[in-house]
Amino acid sequence: MFEEGARLRAERGAENIFDFTIGNPSTEPPASLQRELLKLAQEPVPGMHRYMSNAGYTETRQAVAEHISKGTTQQIEAGHVIMTCGAGGGLNVVLKTILNPGEEVIILTPYFVEYMFYIDNHGGTAETVATDPETFQLNVAAIEAAIGPNTRAIIINSPNNPTGVIYPAETLQALGEMLTRKEQELGRTLFVISDEPYARLAYEGQSVPCVFSHIKNSIIVTSHSKDLALPGERIGYLAANPSMDGVEQFIEGAIFCNRVLGFVNAPALMQRLVTNLQEESVDIDAYQEKRDLLYQHLTGLGFKMVKPQGGFYFFPESPMEDDVAFAQLAQKHNILVVPGRGFGAPGYFRIAYCVEPEMIQRSLPAWERLAQEVGLV
Amino acid sequence: MFEEGARLRAERGAENIFDFTIGNPSTEPPASLQRELLKLAQEPVPGMHRYMSNAGYTETRQAVAEHISKGTTQQIEAGHVIMTCGAGGGLNVVLKTILNPGEEVIILTPYFVEYMFYIDNHGGTAETVATDPETFQLNVAAIEAAIGPNTRAIIINSPNNPTGVIYPAETLQALGEMLTRKEQELGRTLFVISDEPYARLAYEGQSVPCVFSHIKNSIIVTSHSKDLALPGERIGYLAANPSMDGVEQFIEGAIFCNRVLGFVNAPALMQRLVTNLQEESVDIDAYQEKRDLLYQHLTGLGFKMVKPQGGFYFFPESPMEDDVAFAQLAQKHNILVVPGRGFGAPGYFRIAYCVEPEMIQRSLPAWERLAQEVGLV
Structure with a gap:
């Protein structure tokens, strides 16, 4: 997935690719580290x-x-x-x-x-x-x-x-x-x-x-x-x-x-x-803001999902029966997600939102176009 | 072996223990690192x-x-x-x-x-x-x-x-x-x-x-x-x-x-x-000096070994048929070595000389006493 994202960024321009595939936090470690x-x-x-x-x-x-x-x-x-x-x-x-x-x-x-x-x-x-x-x-x-x-x-x-x-x-x-x-x-x-x-x-x-x-x-x-x-x-x-x-x-x-x-x-x-950092962590509020922004937008568009209580993933239902086909369709809109069958759960897909808030913002219209294409809105 | 050395250092005083068991270089990384x-x-x-x-x-x-x-x-x-x-x-x-x-x-x-x-x-x-x-x-x-x-x-x-x-x-x-x-x-x-x-x-x-x-x-x-x-x-x-x-x-x-x-x-x-450090290394001459010092002393005492061309180990013949018994005897003289059977070669023992030169110097009389006890000198 790392390589696939890199290829698409090279092809279509990094700012145009919304890569939600990897649990690789975009945030930096706490200043104490x-x-x-x-x-x-x-x-x-x-x-x-x-x-x-x-x-x-x-x-x-x-x-x-x-x-x-x-x-x-x-x-x-x-x-x-x-x-x-x-x-x-x-x-x-x-x-x-x-x-x-x-x-x-x-x-x-x-x-x-x-x-x-x-x-x-x-x-x-x-x-x-x-x-x-x-x-x-x-x-x-x-x-x-x-x-x-x-x-x-x-x-x-x-x-x-x-x-x-x-x-x-x-x-x-x-x-x-x-x-x-x-x-x-x-x-x-x-x-x-x-x-x-x-x-x-x-x-x-x-x-x-x-x-x-x-x-x-x-x-x-x-x-x-x-x-x-x-x-x-x-x-x-x-x-x-x-x-x-x-x-x-x-x-x-x-x-x-x-x-x-x-x-x-x-x-x-x-x-x-x-x-000495056992009581420290990255900024949880920042993650919560990302969750809230994307959750609101995606559920507003008709995507169905359990609201996460922690971590930095959504696991929505795939709006198409075939989650691999859905992930491929999303890619057409420059959105990269992982099909649910990779987690033993076909019919879902995973979004990793440990990304820059700006990228989430920029991705919102693309999500809307995707929702339109699959008939959600 | 780590734990055994620590126990003996606590028991007999760190300066009295000559631990030649572990390939854990006492040297620091190059200044460039x-x-x-x-x-x-x-x-x-x-x-x-x-x-x-x-x-x-x-x-x-x-x-x-x-x-x-x-x-x-x-x-x-x-x-x-x-x-x-x-x-x-x-x-x-x-x-x-x-x-x-x-x-x-x-x-x-x-x-x-x-x-x-x-x-x-x-x-x-x-x-x-x-x-x-x-x-x-x-x-x-x-x-x-x-x-x-x-x-x-x-x-x-x-x-x-x-x-x-x-x-x-x-x-x-x-x-x-x-x-x-x-x-x-x-x-x-x-x-x-x-x-x-x-x-x-x-x-x-x-x-x-x-x-x-x-x-x-x-x-x-x-x-x-x-x-x-x-x-x-x-x-x-x-x-x-x-x-x-x-x-x-x-x-x-x-x-x-x-x-x-x-x-x-x-x-x-x-x-x-x-x-950027692919052409660098620790000070090889310092290792060679340790090798030469210990090789000369030990062969002078009658220990038989192949002279190492690299690395930081000696693998001498055990002066006693039973290399485990020899390692135990060495421990009596505060010298820690590894029996050869740990390397699939009974009848030998291993010395790791990636230690401080001062420790090698201090160990020389102990090696002499050990050589005497096993009848080498």
Whole structure:
């Protein structure tokens, strides 16, 4: 998609292309990150580019642990945290740690397509379960029905990519209770892997409930790609619920997997930079403004969608039955979007609105022409 | 090993522990890297922390391609280079790209132990072939004898970890000719993966011959961990020989694997920092001085070893038959080394001399006491 956008910009002029395909924040990191970088550049700490323990710097892990502890009933220690090469790296480390070949991982439709590859990397099989088609909220009964003797884990993602929904505390609690029941029934541990790079990007003052308060065998995997706008820097972490069965063994295994999968660790310089920024984030209000502007315009034109509570994606219904054909038609109007079938949900399309507000403004007439062409207005 | 060293330093005092276990350069990156970092910190480039194309920044790939082209008869383009999360990431990307489940990869004893895990990660099987026990040089006939219908690749590493030997051009040529013959015989491609993070660390003005000039189906994998002293920063690359059969298909596959393995890419900031430093390296003379000092002292005490031509490791014979027992005995004298069996070579041990010269100086009497205790002097 990166290449396709670049080709069209070269062909039709960058200012004429409205690229809503990639979750690559156009915003810059908070000023505090720039200050930390300048400080380290001016007064480099000896050895600051060297290897560290395979789990990462203790002070970074400590800072992360304190941050997570604030949002949950659990007491997280540095020893529950491992710094990883982004959330992608973290997810692979977790899957390598917990999966035996042939075991199943439940993912929820619409899903982030990389989950399929990550599960396959470690000999697992992805089982898809649909979320509620009206709300994109979890269907706990459907998840329960999908759990079998080979199920090892469920990946959830809140705020969600691509739908923008947040799973409320009651849902996580219901999921946790169901899993405890199924674990007893099946005599095996079922993990919830909570992929939450958008956790600090929640609108209208909401906070995203922490999975640790509701689900015992749970793992958080996240990165600072979105909250500190550092997607190219591969800086993330995983954290294990201290209440997890055999939590020490899990952490030991995950440190080993971090190393042997070849990630080894998160970049040293970035670990230092984010240590003091655990309570910071990019300007959420700016994202909310973009959401409101585009949501109002698009629903006004007749596009149907769930209003996102966090993150920076819309997942509207495709006005044409064939979402790939719709994305191609949109391209004629210089609008680039991703067909829903890439997320296991044909009949929808994804808009990433982590773009310049000016681009959103400039795109509004194009959206109108597109809506006209498909007969919405 | 990181943790064991830390424990002993805490117990016996940091200044009393002579830790020769880890290839974690004590040297700082070249001053030019610090200048590039300061420049970026003072005048940040908009969007410099964002995602880029999955293969990395074009200008970084271009700089790498120009650097490699200087040392070989092949003309390398940016399109033959992919930026990776260190050499560990690069090796995993290559193995995922070329291996089918059950295929074999030949590694040479003594080998870097992570190769075993990397091959296993992608469903492959490691086949070990011994190097010449006197010189640690390649035994092309033994490699030929080990090649069968399931062989897919051979990993070589020059300058070598743990032995410090460099494979001369004639050996690479002989290896290349043998492989071409075997490829015709077997009707399949056999890859040479050249893992060369120590390529700029060659002593006495030697340069390490480029595998691309001698072996058609070859891939370079490396990082700036050692040559620019950035081991914690996960910055490396892979490059494919333009003469390779189906080179475009290989590169396309490797870009995909870089993404789906979860590495996604090398850190954005580090890619920028190394772009203009492709001809730079840490002070090689300083490494050579360390090598000479320790080599003279240890051989004077009766330790037997091949004199390293590059890198920063010695791989001496263990004066006790049991190399693990020897490493334990060394620890009694506050000397930390790695037993050879960790490299598939019992009866040897590894010394990493990428440490402060002062530590080497301080360790000399301890080595003498150790030599006395094992009856060498």
